[in-house]
Amino acid sequence: MISHIRLAERIRSGIGSVQPRIALVLGSGLSTVADIIEQPRIFAYDELEGFGRSTVPGHTGRLLIGNINGIGVACMQGRHHAYEGHPPAALALPIRCLNALGCHTVILTNAAGSLRTDLQAGELLVISDHINWAGVNPLMGPNDESIGPRFVDMGDAWCAELRGRFHRVAREEAIELKEGVYLMAPGPNFETPAEVRAMAILGGDAVGMSTVPECLVARHCGMRVLGLSLISNLGAGLADEQKLDHEGTLAAGADASSRVARLLNAFLQTSNRDSLNF
Ligand code: HPA
Numbered sequence: 152m153i154s155h156i157r158l159a160e161r162i163r164s165g166i167g168s169v170q171p172r173i174a175l176v177l178g179s180g181l182s183t184v185a186d187i188i189e190q191p192r193i194f195a196y197d198e199l200e201g202f203g204r205s206t207v208p209g210h211t212g213r214l215l216i217g218n219i220n221g222i223g224v225a226c227m228q229g230r231h232h233a234y235e236g237h238p239p240a241a242l243a244l245p246i247r248c249l250n251a252l253g254c255h256t257v258i259l260t261n262a263a264g265s266l267r268t269d270l271q272a273g274e275l276l277v278i279s280d281h282i283n284w285a286g287v288n289p290l291m292g293p294n295d296e297s298i299g300p301r302f303v304d305m306g307d308a309w310c311a312e313l314r315g316r317f318h319r320v321a322r323e324e325a326i327e328l329k330e331g332v333y334l335m336a337p338g339p340n341f342e343t344p345a346e347v348r349a350m351a352i353l354g355g356d357a358v359g360m361s362t363v364p365e366c367l368v369a370r371h372c373g374m375r376v377l378g379l380s381l382i383s384n385l386g387a388g389l390a391d392e393q394k395l396d397h398e399g400t401l402a403a404g405a406d407a408s409s410r411v412a413r414l415l416n417a418f419l420q421t422s423n424r425d426s427l428n429f
Pocket of ligand 1: 263400
C-alpha cells in the first residue's frame with residue numbers, strides 16, 4: 152500500500168498554493184456542507200490510492216481542498232467504515248495523509264442515534280468523549296514510532312479548548328448545541344433495544360458506527376480533534392413508533408446540513424480572528 156507521506160506529496164502537487172490546516176470529515180447526509188469551500192480542488196477517492204472506495208450510499212467519496220474564510224481545509228466527503236470490511240489499519244491512511252499535508256486539527260462529523268429521550272432527532276451534539284464498543288482499533292499491529300507512540304494517552308482526546316470555542320460560536324449563531332459521549336458500535340445493523348439500554352447505562356449519549364477510529368489515528372499523530380454528531384434518530388426502543396433505516400439517516404443529515412455549514416463557517420472565522428495558529 153502507498154505510504155501516507157507519498158500520497159500527501161502527490162496531493163500537494165495538485166493543489167497549487169492552498170495550504171490545508173484543518174481536516175474535515177463529513178458523515179452520512181452531510182456531504183453538502185462542503186459547498187462552503189471556496190473553489191475547491193476535487194479528488195475522487197478512486198484517484199487516491201489508499202482512500203479506497205466507499206460502498207455506503209450518501210458517502211460521495213471525494214476529497215475537496217480549498218479555503219473557508221481564508222483557512223485551508225481538506226474535506227473528506229465520505230469516509231470508510233470498519234463494517235464495510237476494510238482492515239482496521241487501512242482506516243488510518245486518510246487521516247495520516249491529511250496530517251502529512253499540514254492539517255493539525257481534524258473536525259469529525261457523523262450521524263448518530265440518541266441514547267437519551269431528552270436528546271431528540273435533529274439536535275447537534277459536540278462529542279466530549281467516546282467509548283469504543285466496536286472492538287475496532289486501527290492502531291493495532293506494528294507501531295511506526297515516526298508517526299506516534301505505541302501507547303496513546305486518550306485523557307484529552309476531544310479537545311476541550313476547541314469544544315469551548317465551538318459552543319461560543321453556536322451561542323453567537325443562536326444554534327442549539329448539546330454535548331455528550333459518543334459510543335461506537337460495530338454495525339452494520341442498528342442496535343437492539345436491549346443494547347441501547349445497555350449503552351446508556353455504560354455512559355453513552357449517542358451511538359454510531361464511525362468516528363472513533365479516526366479519532367484514535369488523529370490523536371496518535373498528535374492532531375487536535377473536534378467532533379460533531381447530528382442526532383438522526385432516537386436509539387432503538389426509545390421511540391414509540393420508529394423504523395430505522397439508512398434513508399432516514401440521510402434525510403436527517405440533509406435537513407441539518409445548512410445548520411452545520413453555518414456553524415463550521417462561523418467557527419473557522421472565529422478561529423482566524425483568535426489567531427490560534429490555524
Ligand atoms: N445507531 C447506530 N448508528 C447510527 C444510528 C443508530 O441509531 N443512527 C445513525 N447512525
